[in-house]
Amino acid sequence: MKHTKTRAFIAINLPRNIKTELARWIDRAKKGLNGNIKWVNPENFHFTLHFLGYLDDNKLQAVKKILASSIKGEGVIGLEISTFGCFPNESRPRVLFVDSRELGGNRLQNLQKNIGKELETIGIKIDKRPWQMHITFARLRRPAPLPLTKFKNFKKLQFSINSIDLMKSELYRSGPIYTVIKKFLI
16 A cells, blocks of 8 residues: 655635635736736635645644644634735745734744644754745746835735644646645634
8 A cells, every 4th residue: 555645734724705805906916917927826825834745644643633732722813914025025026925913912923833843843844934924925937026016005804713724735737736634723
């Protein structure tokens, strides 16, 4: 029997109405831009807490246990999608995103750090850069100047999250397909 590995990550999926609002704003803003940009399918809009890489079934089970214990009793968290941003910088952007923040605290930031520490105990390497809560909506195939003012008139959107999801990522030429492996209510 062949053992396969699952490309996995931990994410916060957005409510459908927020995905729809973001998609409308992006559709208006992207008019007239060149073909150097690969747009993210609105179905895939999410916040990544941790990218896990390719995991076997045993590691996936261990991650599920970590998530279940880390998230238990956390409670609903309010978020706001607030401003446009890009990585690495505005003069040569590679990734376009909307920035977000937690309403009334930093529970999510602490949760992300604590989950990361637990992941390391089972041998999963985590990104050590400071976590920035953002939703990627486009990637440039090669860095190039863009009329970024088109993206600056973003309307703030507020919503609540009540789960964190362990996700599977399958890569295809047409783009990735993300599937929830397990949803953890907070």
